[in-house]
Amino acid sequence: MSHFADASPDPKSHIKTLMRIGYTMPSAVSDILDNSITANAKNIEIHSLPGFKEPNISILDDGDGMSPEELIQNMKIGCKDPSDDRERGDLGRFGSGLKTASFSQARKLTVISKKEGEPLCAAVWDIDRIESENAWCLEILDENEVKAHPLLLLGSKKESGTQVIWEKLSCLNKTNHSLDDETIMASNLSELGNYISLHFHKFMDGKNKRNFSINNAQLQSIDPFMTRSPGYQEGRSEKLRCKGGYIEINTHVLPHFKRMETIPLERLGGANGIVQNQGLYIYRENRLINAGGWLGLAKTSQLGALARVEVNVPSSLDQEWATDVKKSSLQLPPRIKKELRKFLADPIKRSKRVYTYRGKQDKANKYWNIQENENDKTISYQISAENDFLIDIFRVIPKEQKSQLIKYLGQLAENLPLNHIYEKMSESPRDIDQESVTDALLEAIMSRVFEEEINE
Amino acid sequence: MEIEIVDFIVKVAACVCGKDGIISQAEEKAMLNLIILEYPNYPLERFNQALDEFFDETLQIEDYLHKLARSGLNPFIINICELSASADGLDIKENIALHKVKLILGSEI
Numbered sequence A: 001m002s003h004f005a006d007a008s009p010d011p012k013s014h015i016k017t018l019m020r021i022g023y024t025m026p027s028a029v030s031d032i033l034d035n036s037i038t039a040n041a042k043n044i045e046i047h048s049l050p051g052f053k054e055p056n057i058s059i060l061d062d063g064d065g066m067s068p069e070e071l072i073q074n075m076k077i078g079c080k081d082p083s084d085d086r087e088r089g090d091l092g093r094f095g096s097g098l099k100t101a102s103f104s105q106a107r108k109l110t111v112i113s114k115k116e117g118e119p120l121c122a123a124v125w126d127i128d129r130i131e132s133e134n135a136w137c138l139e140i141l142d143e144n145e146v147k148a149h150p151l152l153l154l155g156s157k158k159e160s161g162t163q164v165i166w167e168k169l170s171c172l173n174k175t176n177h178s179l180d181d182e183t184i185m186a187s188n189l190s191e192l193g194n195y196i197s198l199h200f201h202k203f204m205d206g207k208n209k210r211n212f213s214i215n216n217a218q219l220q221s222i223d224p225f226m227t228r229s230p231g232y233q234e235g236r237s238e239k240l241r242c243k244g245g246y247i248e249i250n251t252h253v254l255p256h257f258k259r260m261e262t263i264p265l266e267r268l269g270g271a272n273g274i275v276q277n278q279g280l281y282i283y284r285e286n287r288l289i290n291a292g293g294w295l296g297l298a299k300t301s302q303l304g305a306l307a308r309v310e311v312n313v314p315s316s317l318d319q320e321w322a323t324d325v326k327k328s329s330l331q332l333p334p335r336i337k338k339e340l341r342k343f344l345a346d347p348i349k350r351s352k353r354v355y356t357y358r359g360k361q362d363k364a365n366k367y368w369n370i371q372e373n374e375n376d377k378t379i380s381y382q383i384s385a386e387n388d389f390l391i392d393i394f395r396v397i398p399k400e401q402k403s404q405l406i407k408y409l410g411q412l413a414e415n416l417p418l419n420h421i422y423e424k425m426s427e428s429p430r431d432i433d434q435e436s437v438t439d440a441l442l443e444a445i446m447s448r449v450f451e452e453e454i455n456e
Numbered sequence B: 001m002e003i004e005i006v007d008f009i010v011k012v013a014a015c016v017c018g019k020d021g022i023i024s025q026a027e028e029k030a031m032l033n034l035i036i037l038e039y040p041n042y043p044l045e046r047f048n049q050a051l052d053e054f055f056d057e058t059l060q061i062e063d064y065l066h067k068l069a070r071s072g073l074n075p076f077i078i079n080i081c082e083l084s085a086s087a088d089g090l091d092i093k094e095n096i097a098l099h100k101v102k103l104i105l106g107s108e109i
Ligand SMILES: Nc1ncnc2c1ncn2[C@@H]1O[C@H](COP(=O)(O)OP(=O)(O)OP(=O)(O)O)[C@@H](O)[C@H]1O
Pocket: A031, A034, A035, A036, A039, A061, A063, A064, A065, A066, A074, A079, A080, A091, A092, A093, A094, A095, A096, A097, A098, A099, A161, A162, A325
């Protein structure tokens, strides 16, 4: 007869697996923010308190909080069934985020919480202890211990709220060893701020508005569609009914680079960022999950740089969309791919139009011919022979100089610094200034000729 | 009119249009227009509710059609399925589902 043996995972090795789920620091913090939002927090503060021997990170909210019993239950990994239906607006799914996100960044997780009418409570996961005891031993602090906690920020005045504390940070030693912790922390926090401003931008304005801050500096939303910039174009949109609500699709075309305001442009990664981040913006319950890229539905191209397709998905579709624990990746179901394809052509086409409209002078111009050879798919840039100015010169100069000039012009075209132009056009198109080149040339030639004359 | 009957008609049409989990705006609109034309008193909330229920239920097209057996509405049911599913182009899956409706109901006309 067969029998069963207890083969539950060894806590010591299980915890190692959980620490390696592959969060980045910003995506791990985002998982904590998800919980605060779901708990109806209006103010979410991230702090890294100075003056301690070891660096630390706290995420503090004024949401509903947890009772002591709820806290203990919620500190368990997999405290909720992933297949349970969740309320609209609940950003959770797996009952794991709080723990797995924390363990990916810190070896010690303390959660302090207070629910209305309940006492302040706190529980601690310490990986060092889990490893040394080889057991899932959760430490519960008593009320006095909580109140005396050196990192406590959750005021006793507040009716309710939660503070998540990360200590023994593992996210800091990954980077450059020569830098001190504070410098690394400062750069991590600034990167984190940008990530939150983009991924939670829908929670920073409008009816969902909440306040987010890092070390008391308020974060401002980054709108990836630049909807409030002059020159922005709104495109087609559609609502698809599905299980648990609607999938909403909106298309956007950003303004031309030249019309983009400097600050929003910088915040979206400059012109390079704009080109690279064209594509699909997929939101799950208003939180951005996928920021750009066409996910195989279209090709990233210079001309499509301004095209954006926004897709809003309810969490009821998590299974179909294969949402992962980190909420940082998902897969498009085949049906959605088909539907989305219909929406791509229009913004891409319009992006091309906006893009080339501004570049129109480049196209038909008296000095350059753009030769596109359809058959061998080549393009060449040639100096135009139809230029009156050039023809006048040819009429007056002697034969010998004619061939010299032709040779020179040919070389000029052959040596066009195409790669450099391409690079600069995509990185910082607004830095390019061709207006004073004639003066510069004149000056350079004059001074050279002058020098030669003197030498003679 | 028996309001439940209309609910089932909506769900049959939803089966055909929403074969792969999604009903587009155009399909939904076509469906609603035809229903209102035939049953002007059918409330919009009821229509929305029927569609929400459809996504939560695991019933198949046959199950819904079974509830409509001998309702005498077969031509209308076929019509609404056909027109709403083709509102934004008929794909293979929708076509197969439509065919199925026609087969099952056709034998009863
Ligand atoms: N800041 C908070 N305020 C109030 N309750 C919280 C907070 N953080 C977590 N909780 C409670 O703890 C539970 C567990 O959180 P956890 O992030 O581990 O899982 P989840 O949010 O349910 O699912 P997921 O793994 O998808 O994030 C939550 O469902 C919530 O009830």
